[in-house]
Amino acid sequence: MQQLKTWIYELLRLEPEISVSFSQLQCKEPGCPPVETAITILTDPAQQYKIHKAIADIEQADLLKLFQAE
Template sequence: MGSFRRDASHLASMERVKAITRERFELDEDMPLMVTEVACASPGCPPLETVVVFWTTPDTRHQFKVFKPLDQVDEDDVPFRWMKPALVVPEGYGCDCC
């Protein structure tokens, strides 16, 4: 389930992670990009994690997860640019985040 915090620091963290992601993967401003913080109740899972999803074409969705709260995510947590093809979500793959 996504986080519904809307305070200034949370929104600033969201914009910061979006900017890092856009720069890292060379995404244009018009390419859809979603950053959300989700709670995880599964055993061994961190209480909060950050999910980043972006589309490079209408049918090509990329996704990665950082096992940290949104405000703790930094450049070192975002995958390398050369990993972009490995982040493509296969068609028909179901997940509860997006």
């Protein structure tokens, strides 16, 4: 998870005092991916991103794609 935080701070050029948190959620509803990771960046206002992968499976390329979509 530390590597994910490092990538996020670098990609978004975040200041060190800004917190980043991760929540891994499971979905049991039809059509919903089985695992989703929510990434919350505690700026004002907070920013939230979602990736349909487990935390351990997220790669730098996933983050690049996620943040470029914004």
